[in-house]
Amino acid sequence: MKYLNWIPVLIFGLLTHVAAADEVHVAVASNFAAPMEKIAAEFARDTGNMALVSSGGTGKLYAQIKNGAPFEIFLSADEATPAKLEKEGLSVAGSRFTYAIGKLVLWSPKPGYVGPQGEVLKKGDFRHLAIANPKLAPYGRAAQEVLEKQGVWQPLQSRLVFGENIAQTHQFVSSGNAELGFVALSQIRQDSAEHQGSFWLVPQTLHAPIRQDAILLARGKGKTAAEQLLKYLKSDKATTIIKRYGYGLPE
Amino acid sequence: MACLNEESDLNAFDFAPVWLTLRLATTTTLFLLLIGTPLAWWLARTSSWLKIPVGALVAMPLVLPPTVLGFYLLMTLGPQGPMGQLTQTLGLGTLPFTFAGLVVGSVLYSLPFVVQPIQNAFEALGTRPLEVASTLRAGPWDRFFSVAVPLARPGFLTATILGFAHTVGEFGVVLMIGGNIPGATRVLSVAIYDHVEAMEYAQAHWLAGGMLLFSFLVLLALYGFGQRTQRVGP
Numbered sequence: 001m002k003y004l005n006w007i008p009v010l011i012f013g014l015l016t017h018v019a020a021a022d023e024v025h026v027a028v029a030s031n032f033a034a035p036m037e038k039i040a041a042e043f044a045r046d047t048g049n050m051a052l053v054s055s056g057g058t059g060k061l062y063a064q065i066k067n068g069a070p071f072e073i074f075l076s077a078d079e080a081t082p083a084k085l086e087k088e089g090l091s092v093a094g095s096r097f098t099y100a101i102g103k104l105v106l107w108s109p110k111p112g113y114v115g116p117q118g119e120v121l122k123k124g125d126f127r128h129l130a131i132a133n134p135k136l137a138p139y140g141r142a143a144q145e146v147l148e149k150q151g152v153w154q155p156l157q158s159r160l161v162f163g164e165n166i167a168q169t170h171q172f173v174s175s176g177n178a179e180l181g182f183v184a185l186s187q188i189r190q191d192s193a194e195h196q197g198s199f200w201l202v203p204q205t206l207h208a209p210i211r212q213d214a215i216l217l218a219r220g221k222g223k224t225a226a227e228q229l230l231k232y233l234k235s236d237k238a239t240t241i242i243k244r245y246g247y248g249l250p251e
Numbered sequence: 252m253a254c255l256n257e258e259s260d261l262n263a264f265d266f267a268p269v270w271l272t273l274r275l276a277t278t279t280t281l282f283l284l285l286i287g288t289p290l291a292w293w294l295a296r297t298s299s300w301l302k303i304p305v306g307a308l309v310a311m312p313l314v315l316p317p318t319v320l321g322f323y324l325l326m327t328l329g330p331q332g333p334m335g336q337l338t339q340t341l342g343l344g345t346l347p348f349t350f351a352g353l354v355v356g357s358v359l360y361s362l363p364f365v366v367q368p369i370q371n372a373f374e375a376l377g378t379r380p381l382e383v384a385s386t387l388r389a390g391p392w393d394r395f396f397s398v399a400v401p402l403a404r405p406g407f408l409t410a411t412i413l414g415f416a417h418t419v420g421e422f423g424v425v426l427m428i429g430g431n432i433p434g435a436t437r438v439l440s441v442a443i444y445d446h447v448e449a450m451e452y453a454q455a456h457w458l459a460g461g462m463l464l465f466s467f468l469v470l471l472a473l474y475g476f477g478q479r480t481q482r483v484g485p
Contacts, residue, residue, distance in 0.1 A: 006391065057448050059447065059449055063447055063448075128430075133448075135449050137410065160432075161430030162432070163431075164426065164448070168426075168427075175325050175329045175331075176329045176330045177325060177330065177345065177347045178348075178430075251389060
């Protein structure tokens with residue numbers, strides 16, 4: 001019975017944690033989670049401040065931010081959502097900028113399958129083509145535009161399967177359940193799949209640019225570490241990482 | 252962009268996910284009763300050492316995150332997985348992204364919700380009613396269908412309601428193996444998730460509120476029934 005004394009101590013211990021240096025809570029779109037972790041590690045080394053990264057779909061993160069999630073920085077997968085947050089007064093005005101430009105690829109783990117210009121789309125000898133849900137994901141919207149420009153959006157309707165986000169779309173293809181799919185260049189670069197399968201780097205002229213915008217949220221206003229991290233995203237170290245992961249940068 | 256907006260307006264009155272969910276839950280419940288009844292009977296009667304490991308296996312979906320089940324289903328049912336290879340040799344193609352695939356996933360996921368109530372009901376019978384039936388020269392099938400099943404009726408009812416309701420409420424598994432295809436794999440829970448992600452909160456409210464009401468009514472029926480059988484019971 002005397003052990004009962006320890007229960008409050010235990011609960012207290014579980015509910016609190018000691019913050020060493022300054023912490024920044026970052027919400028990041030799932031496609032940028034891996035490079036962000038790398039950037040966060042460099043950031044910690046250079047400044048001593050910790051960036052705590054939470055990743056998820058842009059729409060879900062928006063809903064969480066709107067409902068009081070403790071994020072200070074938001075790295076979106078699009079430009080519309082940060083603009084919306086700004087309009088709703090949930091962010092610091094004027095803090096918005098494009099941190100990366102997504103590149104879309106049509107990818108298959110099968111070597112020599114996709115064709116240098118994505119010829120496979122017209123040949124159509126596949127059962128499933130995976131794209132991210134165009135309603136939810138900017139990469140899905142871009143994929144739809146490409147398919148429409150190629151004149152195959154209608155004929156391929158019955159073979160499309162939709163990932164909730166670009167991560168799930170990649171999973172459908174890498175597990176072999178869909179023969180091919182439109183994914184982010186950063187994803188196949190990450191698992192070095194670009195060296196094994198075949199892919200077509202879709203020319204940026206076939207779809208509107210996938211601008212990914214960052215924004216300082218209202219909760220991060222005046223917080224040095226948060227402002228530091230936003231600036232750090234534009235540093236040479238960070239942009240090198242961003243480029244290495246297969247993203248473009250704004251001019 | 253114009254076509255996307257039209258689509259979301261249409262979705263406000265889109266009942267396809269509701270019907271699909273009801274169809275999935277009904278099919279799944281039927282299969283569960285077919286598979287679950289003999290399994291529950293065996294678990295209730297056997298003294299084999301296999302009883303404990305099999306019982307534990309059946310109960311696994313209670314503790315596993317649905318994403319674990321969904322992930323392994325995607326792998327094993329896919330073209331490179333063992334089950335996928337089997338279904339392909341049988342000329343059935345692969346199961347992910349199909350209604351049949353969702354049924355397979357849902358049956359596995361809701362198995363304990365059907366097996367356990369039936370097993371409990373069979374165990375509660377004891378051996379006596381069956382022994383009595385057997386002295387009256389009832390054969391094993393006769394004993395099962397005219398004695399055990401009618402006496403275990405409350406267990407079957409609970410199993411049916413729980414199996415059905417749990418399938419309606421399923422999300423992780425269908426999300427991972429479904430591919431979100433309208434009319435085939437976009438069930439209610441996925442449609443709600445989509446609406447929230449797309450910031451269409453009004454549509455999300457309609458569906459989510461409906462689910463809330465549905466779940467309450469199901470549980471109300473379940474508990475109401477439990478009360479009644481307790482009062483009427485022997």
